[in-house]
Amino acid sequence: MDPVTAVGLVASIIQLVDATGKVIKYVSGARDAPGERETLSLEAANLMPLLMALNQVVDKGSGNDPWYLSV
Numbered sequence: 001m002d003p004v005t006a007v008g009l010v011a012s013i014i015q016l017v018d019a020t021g022k023v024i025k026y027v028s029g030a031r032d033a034p035g036e037r038e039t040l041s042l043e044a045a046n047l048m049p050l051l052m053a054l055n056q057v058v059d060k061g062s063g064n065d066p067w068y069l070s071v
Contacts, residue, residue: 006061010055010058010059013051013054013055013058014055016051017052020048020051023040023044024041024044024045024048027040027041027044028041
């Protein structure tokens with residue numbers, strides 16, 4: 001994978017992490033549908049560590065790794 005593609009992948013992951021954080025804040029501020037809010041909040045909170053781990057893998061890897069080629 002060339003460096004430009006790797007940078008684009010990292011930027012996309014960072015955007016996903018940011019969007020997940022915004023969703024968590026929005027859901028926490030919502031007053032209607034408390035059951036759905038709780039479910040969505042839990043799902044988003046569970047997604048955040050996975051996205052952070054993926055971001056770390058991308059930051060540590062190199063373009064020659066088989067993982068990058070498969071992604």
